[in-house]
Amino acid sequence: LQGAFTGGYLGVDVFFVISGYLISCIILRELSEGTFSIAGFYARRLRRIGPALFLVVFASVPFAYLLLDAGELKNFGESLLGISALASNYTFFKETGYFAAPAEHMPMLHTWSLAVEEQFYLFFPPLLMLLWGVCRKAIWPVLAALFIASFTVADFGSTRWPEAGFYLLHTRVWELMAGAMLAYAELQRLKAGKTRPESTWLTLLGLGLIGASYGILGQYTPHPSAYTLPAVVGVMLIIWFGSEKGFCGKILATKPSVGLGLISYSF
Numbered sequence: 001l002q003g004a005f006t007g008g009y010l011g012v013d014v015f016f017v018i019s020g021y022l023i024s025c026i027i028l029r030e031l032s033e034g035t036f037s038i039a040g041f042y043a044r045r046l047r048r049i050g051p052a053l054f055l056v057v058f059a060s061v062p063f064a065y066l067l068l069d070a071g072e073l074k075n076f077g078e079s080l081l082g083i084s085a086l087a088s089n090y091t092f093f094k095e096t097g098y099f100a101a102p103a104e105h106m107p108m109l110h111t112w113s114l115a116v117e118e119q120f121y122l123f124f125p126p127l128l129m130l131l132w133g134v135c136r137k138a139i140w141p142v143l144a145a146l147f148i149a150s151f152t153v154a155d156f157g158s159t160r161w162p163e164a165g166f167y168l169l170h171t172r173v174w175e176l177m178a179g180a181m182l183a184y185a186e187l188q189r190l191k192a193g194k195t196r197p198e199s200t201w202l203t204l205l206g207l208g209l210i211g212a213s214y215g216i217l218g219q220y221t222p223h224p225s226a227y228t229l230p231a232v233v234g235v236m237l238i239i240w241f242g243s244e245k246g247f248c249g250k251i252l253a254t255k256p257s258v259g260l261g262l263i264s265y266s267f
């Protein structure tokens with residue numbers, strides 16, 4: 001199975017699109033209701049992220065001490081500092097490429113994507129809050145501009161600075177913005193009183209784009225780049241055109257899928 005899903009690392013990209021959508025939905029809904037609070041937002045994120053993260057970090061320390069050599073233990077300590085500073089992606093960017101051999105000896109490597117998410121939390125909610133208060137009509141153009149700028153940088157740098165492109169926020173913003181644009185479109189749809197668009201065929205197309213990307217992309221594919229775009233578009237199609245009654249909706253609504261979703265972060 002490992003050879004059949006050489007593009008399995010795209011799961012992170014799928015996650016970023018979904019996260020951008022969900023977080024933006026929450027912020028925009030609360031802004032429209034007049035209940036949004038930066039402090040409240042960060043408190044909820046800490047309650048969501050903190051317990052599992054702290055558990056994994058503290059549980060890893062004794063095993064790292066027993067199993068890692070001196071150099072690896074030093075890197076482990078640096079990764080803990082990176083986690084505490086919400087910057088473990090920068091720590092791992094400096095130390096290794098994702099597919100390099102030393103990665104097998106970095107217990108905290110998986111926290112790089114969490115760091116990207118946390119950095120997104122630092123700039124995006126205040127930005128939306130500012131745009132909402134100053135010029136709401138600018139929200140969509142700003143989201144689109146961030147998407148285009150980040151995608152352009154990611155694609156241009158994917159073969160020139162692959163490690164930076166993989167780990168750092170500026171080349172992942174476009175994936176988060178893909179979800180954020182859907183959230184804003186959803187808010188506008190609700191305000192206009194329009195029904196949610198549904199299409200089984202388009203959701204199946206989205207599922208096919210994701211699956212094909214998992215099977216076709218590999219270790220040496222420039223990423224994130226234009227090669228990543230089909231998977232991102234696939235997620236967008238599922239979010240926008242999916243419904244509980246459709247094929248994808250029924251699969252995602254099954255108990256195993258819901259259960260896996262509930263434990264996915266902590267697991």
